[in-house]
Amino acid sequence: MNLQACLLLSSGLFCVGLYGLLTRRNAIGILLSIEVMANAANLNFVAFSRYSGAGYGQVFALFVLALTVAEVAVGLALVMALFRSHRDALVELASAFRH
Amino acid sequence: MAETILFYIFAIGVLFAGAQVVLRRNPVHGALSLVACFFFLAGTYVLLAAHLIAILQIMVYAGAVMVLFVFVIMLLNLKDEELGTPRRTIWKGIGLVSVVGATGAVAWRGLGSAYDSVLAHGAATQLTDMAKHTLPGAPFGSLKAVAHAVYLNSVLPFELTSLLLLVAVVGAVVVAKGKI
Numbered sequence: 001m002n003l004q005a006c007l008l009l010s011s012g013l014f015c016v017g018l019y020g021l022l023t024r025r026n027a028i029g030i031l032l033s034i035e036v037m038a039n040a041a042n043l044n045f046v047a048f049s050r051y052s053g054a055g056y057g058q059v060f061a062l063f064v065l066a067l068t069v070a071e072v073a074v075g076l077a078l079v080m081a082l083f084r085s086h087r088d089a090l091v092e093l094a095s096a097f098r099h
Numbered sequence: 100m101a102e103t104i105l106f107y108i109f110a111i112g113v114l115f116a117g118a119q120v121v122l123r124r125n126p127v128h129g130a131l132s133l134v135a136c137f138f139f140l141a142g143t144y145v146l147l148a149a150h151l152i153a154i155l156q157i158m159v160y161a162g163a164v165m166v167l168f169v170f171v172i173m174l175l176n177l178k179d180e181e182l183g184t185p186r187r188t189i190w191k192g193i194g195l196v197s198v199v200g201a202t203g204a205v206a207w208r209g210l211g212s213a214y215d216s217v218l219a220h221g222a223a224t225q226l227t228d229m230a231k232h233t234l235p236g237a238p239f240g241s242l243k244a245v246a247h248a249v250y251l252n253s254v255l256p257f258e259l260t261s262l263l264l265l266v267a268v269v270g271a272v273v274v275a276k277g278k279i
Contacts, residue, residue, distance in 0.1 A: 005110070006147070008206050009110045009114070009143070011202055012202050013113060015199075015201055015202040016114065016118055016121055017117065017121070018198060018201075019121055020120065022194050023190075023191055024121075028171070028172060029121075029126060029129060031168070032120050032121075032126070032129050032130065032133055032168070033120070033121060035133060035164070036117050036120055036121070039160075042152075043140060043143065043144075046147050046149045046152055047147060049149070050148060050149065050239070055239060055245060055248045056253075058149055058151070059249050059252075059253050059256075061149070061152050062152070062249065063260055065155060065160070066263065066264060067260075067263070068164070069159065069163070069164060070263055070266075071267075072164050072167060072168070073267050074267050074274065076167060076168070076271070076275075077271035077274040077275035078274055079171060079175070080171065080274075080275045084277070
C-alpha cells in the first residue's frame, strides 16, 4: 500500500462518479454521483496528507465534508421543487426554472 | 502486509459499491450502496492513519447525509414506472469506453514516477515549514493535531465554512418552500 495505490483508487472512483454524472437523468442519481466524486477527491486529500507528513490535508478533507453537506441540502431542495412542479425528477425539466 | 491486504479489500469494496451507485436504477438501492461505499472509504482512511476523518465520514456521510437522501427519496415515492425503462444507447457505450480509457491513461501516465519526484522534491521544505505549526506529542491524524490545524491555523476558512452552511440552509428553505 503506497501513495500510487491510493491515487489509483481515487481516480477510479472519480471516473465511476463521472460516468454516473454523465449517464443518469434522474436528479437524485446525479446528486449521488457527485457525492462519489467528492469522496474520491477527499481520498486524495487524505492520502497526500499522509504521505507528505503535513496534517493540513485533513483540514481540507473536513472542509470538503462541510461543502458536500451544503451541496446536498441545496440539491435536494431543488429536487423537491422540481418534483413539486412536474411530478418528476428528471433534470431536463429544470429548464423551466429559468422563467 | 496485513495493511496491504486490507487496503485491497477496501479498494475493491469501494469500487464495487461505487459502481452499484451508478448502475442501479432504483435510487434507494443507489443510496444504500453509497452507504456501503462510505464505510469502505472510512476503512481506507483508518489505514491512512486519519482516524478522525474516518469517524466523521461515518457519522456525517453515512449518518446524516444519507438519511437526508433516503428521506427525500421516500418522500418523493418514485415508483418503478416513473423511473422509465432502461435504455441502452450508443452514448452509454461511448461513455463507458471513455471512462475506462481516462482511468487507464491517468494510471499509466500520471502515476508512474511523477508523484514520487514531486513528493521527494517538495517534502523537505514543506515538512520543516509545517513542523513549526504541529504540536509535539500529537501524533499524525489524532484529534489534537487536526484540531490544532483547524482552530489555530485555519480559523478564517473555518468561519467561512459556517457562513457557507448558513447560506445553504437559508437557500434550501427558500427553494424547497416555494412561498415564504
